[in-house]
Amino acid sequence: MRLPKAGTIEIAPSILSADFARLADEIAVVESAGVNMVHLDVMDGHFVPNITIGPVVVEKLRKCSSSVFDCHLMISEPAEYAERFVEAGADHITFHIEAAKGPEKLIDKLHELGCTAGICLNPATEVKTIEQVGPLCDMVLVMTVHPGFGAQAFMPEAAEKVVRVREIVGPDVRVEVDGGINSETVPIVVGYGADTLVAGNAIFAKTDRIAAINAIRDSCR
Ligand code: DX5
Numbered sequence: 001m002r003l004p005k006a007g008t009i010e011i012a013p014s015i016l017s018a019d020f021a022r023l024a025d026e027i028a029v030v031e032s033a034g035v036n037m038v039h040l041d042v043m044d045g046h047f048v049p050n051i052t053i054g055p056v057v058v059e060k061l062r063k064c065s066s067s068v069f070d071c072h073l074m075i076s077e078p079a080e081y082a083e084r085f086v087e088a089g090a091d092h093i094t095f096h097i098e099a100a101k102g103p104e105k106l107i108d109k110l111h112e113l114g115c116t117a118g119i120c121l122n123p124a125t126e127v128k129t130i131e132q133v134g135p136l137c138d139m140v141l142v143m144t145v146h147p148g149f150g151a152q153a154f155m156p157e158a159a160e161k162v163v164r165v166r167e168i169v170g171p172d173v174r175v176e177v178d179g180g181i182n183s184e185t186v187p188i189v190v191g192y193g194a195d196t197l198v199a200g201n202a203i204f205a206k207t208d209r210i211a212a213i214n215a216i217r218d219s220c221r
């Protein structure tokens with residue numbers, strides 16, 4: 001699957017808050033609600049103080065899902081590992097500007113590998129750091145919490161950066177938000193120009209995941 005062209009609102013459930021013993025089933029449920037993008041949070045215990053999944057898990061999930069796999073690499077050496085995630089089945093790879101040594105080179109490499117590329121900014125990182133590379137990407141991810149954990153409170157001042165990011169990248173690059181996204185915060189970020197909405201806790205902490213996705217969808221209108 002390819003990252004959908006900019007111009008539509010997409011919900012990307014983050015499986016970080018899903019039941020890790022039943023990941024394939026959890027993905028199947030959100031797909032039954034019409035979702036076709038899944039956000040996979042990769043953490044290395046170094047760039048962020050938490051450890052999650054690696055390429056072996058992505059590879060197994062790939063066999064169970066035809067959704068776009070939106071892999072968010074919260075790792076210190078994205079250039080070392082990006083290709084392994086593409087081989088495992090990632091469709092889109094986002095890496096952090098704070099960790100990237102040669103972001104342009106990695107964006108080119110991802111494109112050569114047939115993968116779309118994204119750059120991510122932490123709440124404390126200024127938008128000017130991605131002025132050059134943002135327009136080279138297919139999607140820019142604005143963190144609306146400090147990365148590392150699900151279920152944190154939305155940071156309104158971090159979300160405001162979406163406005164400037166959208167000005168920099170124009171209408172053809174997706175702008176994604178991640179952290180504390182729910183039906184209350186969606187109207188704010190969509191108003192700022194975000195079109196790709198990552199939600200973990202707002203979906204997987206609910207018994208009825210489908211109703212949770214529909215509530216987020218309704219809040220976009
Ligand atoms: C946090 C991750 C997020 C996380 C979002 O570091 O990048 O994708 O799952 O979780 P919620 O939606 O619960 O804030």
Ligand code: ZN
Binds near residue numbers: 014039040072178198
């Ligand atoms: Zn994420």
